[in-house]
Amino acid sequence: MTIPHTWDLSPDSAVKLQRALAGQINNTTPLDLAQIRYVAGVDVSVKENISRAAIVVQRFPELVTVEAVTAQLPTPFPYISGLLSFREGEVILQAHEKLEIVPDVYIFDGQGIAHPRRIGIASHMGLWFDRPTIGCAKKRLTGKHTIPGPETGNMEPLVDHNEVVGMVVRTRTNVKPVYVSVGQRATLETACDLIMRTITRYRLPEPIRAAHNTAGDFKPGQTPS
Numbered sequence: 508m509t510i511p512h513t514w515d516l517s518p519d520s521a522v523k524l525q526r527a528l529a530g531q532i533n534n535t536t537p538l539d540l541a542q543i544r545y546v547a548g549v550d551v552s553v554k555e556n557i558s559r560a561a562i563v564v565q566r567f568p569e570l571v572t573v574e575a576v577t578a579q580l581p582t583p584f585p586y587i588s589g590l591l592s593f594r595e596g597e598v599i600l601q602a603h604e605k606l607e608i609v610p611d612v613y614i615f616d617g618q619g620i621a622h623p624r625r626i627g628i629a630s631h632m633g634l635w636f637d638r639p640t641i642g643c644a645k646k647r648l649t650g651k652h653t654i655p656g657p658e659t660g661n662m663e664p665l666v667d668h669n670e671v672v673g674m675v676v677r678t679r680t681n682v683k684p685v686y687v688s689v690g691q692r693a694t695l696e697t698a699c700d701l702i703m704r705t706i707t708r709y710r711l712p713e714p715i716r717a718a719h720n721t722a723g724d725f726k727p728g729q730t731p732s
Contacts, residue, residue, distance in 0.1 A: 510634045514583065514597045521584075521593045522624070529626040531634055534689040538612060538639055538697035543567050546705060547610035548714025549632070551595040552722040558582045558595060560602040561722035563714055564610050568704060570713045575721050578602035589623055589648070592631035599632060612639040612701065613690070616715050619698075621665055621673035621688035623649045633691025640690030641698045642673075643712055647686050657681050660703060674699050678706045685710065 510531075512524060546567045551560045559579040565572050578601035584594040618627025619642030627648065633640035650667035652675045659680045665673035665688070673688030674695055687702050689695055705712035711719075 514593060516593060518585075518587055518590060521590050525590075525624045525626045525631070528631065528634060529624055532620060532626060532630050532689075533692050534620060535694060536639075536692050537694045538692075538701060540697065540701060540704070543611045543701070545573070545608055545610045546570075546701070546714050547606075547613045548616075548712065548716070548718035549599060549613055550616040550715060550718035550722045551598060552719075552725070553582055554725070555727040556582045557727040558598045559722050559725050560595065560598040561718045562599070562602050562606060562610075562613075563717040563721055564606065564608050565705075565714050565717065567611075570705060570707065572717055574606065574608045575717070576602050576605040577721060577725070578605065579725065589627075591617055592626075592628040595628060596632060596635070600635060603636065610638065612641065612693070614641045614643050614702070614705070614712055614714050615690060616643065616645075616711075616719060618642040618644050618648050618686070619673070619688035619690035621648060621650060621667070621686055623667075625672070627688070627690070629688070629690030636691075639692040641693060641701065642686075642688045642690050643702055643715060644686040644688075645683075645711070647675075655684055662699065671695070676702060678703065678712075679710050682710050
């Protein structure tokens, strides 16, 4: 099974597809941060069963927004833990088609391979985009870890079935950590490096914060930009 595929699947079929796609994930190619010019944040907001995706592109390392696009659809899939990409993937793709700037890397508000089947939304969409992607989640989906130290930059590995699937990263001193994992075409070390370089005054990377604000700024029925 390869990309592309239909999104109109039953939960059982979606799980089977994830297992088929997981073997295509590349988590061994380092990001070359010196070559990155544009970083995109990706997020989806749901209101009254309408899903709105936002992709915000920022120039790196300045973190200045240079493009923002949105799309919205009736929410096509129920909320089922581990199957977020089937709820959000189609509307993200519609937003992505509007981009004029091609991002060098995408940061998703969600999981990469830190997922029971090693294919969270950042990994799944990374296969669609065929570009480097990173998952940066506020909550753990799978695995166990030691609590990282309280200082900015302290990290601890996230381990699931004896495999390191991500890193628990303290992005701000004495603030809850985030869960970073490779989505596609990156290594965990370089993914964490990029996340830390996109942190300013807040817990979350600036591209995700911008995408979250853009995705949530709508009323159901309004025309997306």
